[in-house]
Amino acid sequence: MGKFWDKIIKHSAECAVAALSVLLVYVAGQLAPIALPLVDALSNRVLLALMLASLLINVLLALLIYYVTRKSPLRLKYGIYWDTEKNPHCPSCQKPVATYDEYDAGWGYYCKPCGKVFPLADAAGNNKKPAEVVREL
Ligand SMILES: [Zn+2]
Structure with a gap:
């Protein structure tokens, strides 16, 4: 129109x-x-x-x-946002990220909209496995 x-x-x-x-x-x-x-x-x-x-x-x-x-509150843990159902979200755009895998940049979650891999690691830079983190949430 x-x-x-x-x-x-x-x-x-x-x-x-x-x-x-x-x-x-x-x-x-x-x-x-x-x-x-x-x-x-x-x-x-x-x-x-x-x-x-x-x-x-x-x-x-x-x-x-x-x-x-109300938006579901996201919690930052080991460099990734987690919702109340323990689903990972991108730390940059806050959209859900699904696959944890090994990329060129190392282990992490790949966010398609951002085109970046976000590592799941503690403050000292040690990689964490999603199962470990989910248990701690
Ligand atoms: Zn993103």
Whole structure:
């Protein structure tokens, strides 16, 4: 699609949002005389209960959004990131790496997107086997 059509679609979307806002304000204005006496008729006890229920729903929704959007935390161990299921991830781009093998640069995990081999070694530079590391996680 060309730039022209992108602009037309964007403009149409803006007009639709504006029209919808006007409609919502109109509907709210029509409903207010009906809704306000109902609110006056409610006791403070009921209003407090409604407020607490609303607060609870908001907190639950916030928690839900937090858990759904949360990224699984990666842990750095022996130069490689590990997720909670003990899968290795690239220390550079954090994408999963699968094969531990011997390359020209030595033993390590090869990350295809980075095109690099990352060794699995401790601070002294001693190579570690994936099975050893997984046991220690
Ligand atoms: Zn990578």
